[in-house]
Amino acid sequence: MVTQRGLEVLRAIVQDYVATHEPVGSRSIVERHAFGVSAATIRNDMAQLEDEELITAPHTSSGRVPTDKGYRVFVNHLAQLRPLSAPQRTAIESFLAAPSDLDDLMARTVRVLTQLTGQVALAQYPSFARASITHVELVALAPNRVLVVLVTDAGGVSQRICPLPMDIDDTDLAVLRAQLAALITGRAVGEASERIASAVELQTGSRLQPALSALAGVIAEELAEFRQERLVMAGAATLARREQDFRGSIHPLLEAIEEQVTLLRLMSEMVTDEHGLATSIGTENAPFGLGEASIVASNYAAPGGTARVGVMGPTRMDYPSNLAAARAVARYLSRMLDEDEAAR
Incomplete structure (x- = not known):
C-alpha cells in the first residue's frame, strides 16, 4: 500500500521526468521539492513505488522513471490541470x-x-449520421455539368461536381432541384439515403430520368460520406x-x-x-x-x-x-x- 507521501513522491518523479527527460533520484527530489525528510526516507518511498510497479529503473544505479501504471495513477489521482495563460x-x-x-x-x-x-x-x-438535410442546391456549370451542394443542420456541407449524360437548360435544372429537394430536404441522412435510392424508379419514363439518375447517384455517395466518421x-x-x-x-x-x-x-x-x-x-x-x-x-x-x-x-x-x-x-x-x- 503506497502512503500519501509516496504518492506525492510519484507526482514529483513524473513532473521532473517530464521536465528533464532524465531519471529522477532521491537526492534531486529532496533538492527540488519541499518534503522535509531525508534522501534516505525518499529512497524508502521510491522502493515502495517500485514494488507497486509505479516506477522503474531504466539502468542499474540510475534514478527512476514512471511506468505506464505510474502515469495512470498520476493522471487519475495526482494531476492538477494547469489553467491556460x-x-x-x-x-x-x-x-x-x-x-x-x-x-x-x-x-x-x-x-x-x-x-x-x-x-x-x-x-x-x-x-452527421443523425443530422437532417436542410438544403439541396444545383448550380449549372455547363449544359451537362452541375455542382451539387448538400447542407445539414449539423453544419455539414458537401459540394460535388456531377457530369450529366444529357444537356439541360435552366428550366430542367429547376425541375430537378425541386424533385430532389422534395425527396430529401428535412429528412435525416439515413432516411434521405433510402429515399434517394427510389428517385430513378419514381421518374421512370421521364425525359429527365438520365440526369436525375446521375444526380441521385452522386447524392447517394455524398450521403454515405456524411454517415462515416x-x-x-x-x-x-x-x-x-x-x-x-x-x-x-x-x-x-x-x-x-x-x-x-x-x-x-x-x-x-x-x-x-x-x-x-x-x-x-x-x-x-x-x-x-x-x-x-x-x-x-x-x-x-x-x-x-x-x-x-x-x-x-x-x-x-x-x-x-x-x-x-x-x-x-x-x-x-x-x-x-x-x-x-x-x-x-
Whole structure:
C-alpha cells in the first residue's frame, strides 16, 4: 500500500521526468521539492513505488522513471490541470474566430491545438449520421455539368461536381432541384439515403430520368460520406522531432495517422470522466497497436451529439497541460458550433 507521501513522491518523479527527460533520484527530489525528510526516507518511498510497479529503473544505479501504471495513477489521482495563460486563451479565440465553414473550423482547431501542445492534434468531426438535410442546391456549370451542394443542420456541407449524360437548360435544372429537394430536404441522412435510392424508379419514363439518375447517384455517395466518421489531424511532423521520447518505433503511429481507422476506434472507445476528459496511456493502447503512445482528449458538444478533440504523443508527456489545452479548445469549439446552429 503506497502512503500519501509516496504518492506525492510519484507526482514529483513524473513532473521532473517530464521536465528533464532524465531519471529522477532521491537526492534531486529532496533538492527540488519541499518534503522535509531525508534522501534516505525518499529512497524508502521510491522502493515502495517500485514494488507497486509505479516506477522503474531504466539502468542499474540510475534514478527512476514512471511506468505506464505510474502515469495512470498520476493522471487519475495526482494531476492538477494547469489553467491556460491569457495569451494562450487569446490565441485560441483569435485562431478559431470567423471560420469560413466547418472544414475550416476543424482544420483550425487541430492547428491551434498542436501549437499549444507540441503534439499530434486529433479532432473527430461532429457526427452527421443523425443530422437532417436542410438544403439541396444545383448550380449549372455547363449544359451537362452541375455542382451539387448538400447542407445539414449539423453544419455539414458537401459540394460535388456531377457530369450529366444529357444537356439541360435552366428550366430542367429547376425541375430537378425541386424533385430532389422534395425527396430529401428535412429528412435525416439515413432516411434521405433510402429515399434517394427510389428517385430513378419514381421518374421512370421521364425525359429527365438520365440526369436525375446521375444526380441521385452522386447524392447517394455524398450521403454515405456524411454517415462515416471522420478525423482531422495536424502536427504529424512532431513525431519525428520527438522520436527519442518513444521507447520503440514510431512507425505504428505513422501508419495509424495515415489510415485513421485505428485512431477513430481508439478515440471513440476512450472512457471519459465526469469532466468529459479522457486519457489512454501507453500499454492501454496496445490492442490498437499503439502501445508506445498516449492520447488525451476532451469531449465537445455538437448538434449531432458529442465528439472529441485531443492530442497524441509519447507517454512522457505533460498530461495536465495537454488535458487543459484539449479542454479549452473543446469548450471554444462547442461554443462556436452552438452559435452557428443558433444563427441558422
